[in-house]
Amino acid sequence: MRPAVVYELLKTDKETGARAGIIHTPHGSFPTPMFMPVGTLATVKTLSPEELKEMGSGIILSNTYHLWLRPGHELIREAGGLHKFMNWDQPILTDSGGFQVFSLSKIRDIKEEGVHFRSHLDGSKLFLSPEKAIEIQEALGSDIMMSFDECPPYPASREYMIQSMARTTRWAERGLKAHTTMDKQSLFGIVQGGVYSDLRQQHAKELASLDFPGYSIGGLSVGEEKHLMNEALEATTPFLPADKPRYLMGVGSPDALIDGVIRGIDMFDCVLPTRIARNGTTMTSQGRVVIKNAIYERDFGPLDPNCDCHVCKNYSRAYLRHLIKAKEAFGIRLTSYHNLYFLIKLMEDVREAIMEDRLLAFREEFFEQYGYNKE
Numbered sequence: 468m469r470p471a472v473v474y475e476l477l478k479t480d481k482e483t484g485a486r487a488g489i490i491h492t493p494h495g496s497f498p499t500p501m502f503m504p505v506g507t508l509a510t511v512k513t514l515s516p517e518e519l520k521e522m523g524s525g526i527i528l529s530n531t532y533h534l535w536l537r538p539g540h541e542l543i544r545e546a547g548g549l550h551k552f553m554n555w556d557q558p559i560l561t562d563s564g565g566f567q568v569f570s571l572s573k574i575r576d577i578k579e580e581g582v583h584f585r586s587h588l589d590g591s592k593l594f595l596s597p598e599k600a601i602e603i604q605e606a607l608g609s610d611i612m613m614s615f616d617e618c619p620p621y622p623a624s625r626e627y628m629i630q631s632m633a634r635t636t637r638w639a640e641r642g643l644k645a646h647t648t649m650d651k652q653s654l655f656g657i658v659q660g661g662v663y664s665d666l667r668q669q670h671a672k673e674l675a676s677l678d679f680p681g682y683s684i685g686g687l688s689v690g691e692e693k694h695l696m697n698e699a700l701e702a703t704t705p706f707l708p709a710d711k712p713r714y715l716m717g718v719g720s721p722d723a724l725i726d727g728v729i730r731g732i733d734m735f736d737c738v739l740p741t742r743i744a745r746n747g748t749t750m751t752s753q754g755r756v757v758i759k760n761a762i763y764e765r766d767f768g769p770l771d772p773n774c775d776c777h778v779c780k781n782y783s784r785a786y787l788r789h790l791i792k793a794k795e796a797f798g799i800r801l802t803s804y805h806n807l808y809f810l811i812k813l814m815e816d817v818r819e820a821i822m823e824d825r826l827l828a829f830r831e832e833f834f835e836q837y838g839y840n841k842e
């Protein structure tokens with residue numbers, strides 16, 4: 468049987484709950500903390516697998532919901548699975564579709580058996596359940612699968628949250644039963660509980676007792692204030708097993724990544740870096756650079772003088788500004804490449820700081836340089 472998803476804890480930062488480790492999967496291993504580029508439709512928009520490897524991307528994310536609707540999971544199974552289909556031979560994590568249903572389809576109806584909704588593509592009636600989400604992810608050949616869960620709207624009442632969490636736990640148990648490949652060792656449970664610390668702790672304990680190989684923290688990055696996310700993490704990670712990975716879903720800004728690592732998170736994903744890149748907004752060591760700004764018209768220096776990526780070594784701000792304003796495809800390839808490199812490199816620098824027990828000092832300096840107002 469292929470090896471399961473296994474977490475190797477290497478070091479815990481002396482001053483915080485931050486961890487440095489390695490995650491082993493059937494398609495290879497990657498260092499943590501790690502930022503995962505999002506490749507919703509079997510492509511990290513405009514970038515090739517070779518470029519993703521070159522920038523240090525150890526794992527990418529794809530979406531059950533989107534690939535099920537188009538081109539269909541059976542087609543991808545016939546192609547030999549998602550790795551073969553998109554020519555990516557490293558780890559792939561897939562989200563289970565719950566969140567996407569709520570963020571994309573208008574009409575939907577949640578029942579115990581699953582969610583009835585209409586396709587955002589052609590309005591056809593569809594039904595997604597814990598069992599169906601497992602079937603699709605197994606057809607894709609995902610290395611790290613997500614349980615089918617409900618990400619409640621924000622804000623949600625305690626009463627709604629309590630009911631929703633209980634159903635998400637029942638759905639997680641159904642997913643474990645339906646999960647047959649890789650000796651059930653590739654399915655993460657997803658902790659909910661909104662911004663209610665006591666519910667976060669309760670749900671973390673409930674899912675920890677089901678002995679998943681890893682745990683996602685869902686229900687966040689849905690519009691809540693940053694301090695509420697941090698408090699929710701503080702109420703969750705201490706109650707998850709230390710020898711399993713923790714993945715915070717949908718988080719992709721430099722400050723939230725650093726503050727998530729400090730609170731015991733190992734993996735992150737978000738469309739933010741690639742989405743903002745498409746309108747020319749970039750993340751640099753000196754803070755955000757909105758490249759269309761006229762001040763860069765004759766700036767022939769690199770996008771980020773402190774970045775050693777391919778883009779910053781070979782192209783100027785003036786050139787990037789020209790491409791983005793002219794809507795040249797090469798422009799968003801360059802800004803997308805740099806933004807992903809920036810977050811992957813940030814996690815490498817954070818990992819080094821953990822190994823040397825100086826993460827809080829690193830945070831202080833990074834926040835100062837980036838221009839975040841001091842906490």
Ligand SMILES: Nc1nc2cc3nc(NCCc4ccc(C(=O)O)cc4)[nH]c3cc2c(=O)[nH]1
Pocket residue numbers: 562563564565566567613616617618657684685686687688689716717718737738739740742743
């Ligand atoms: N299964 C599951 N998946 C999730 C994905 C999420 N993604 C987020 N936040 C993403 C927020 C987000 C969305 C768009 C942009 C942009 O366009 O830039 C940036 C951030 N929160 C999330 C929560 C869940 C969850 O509970 N369960």
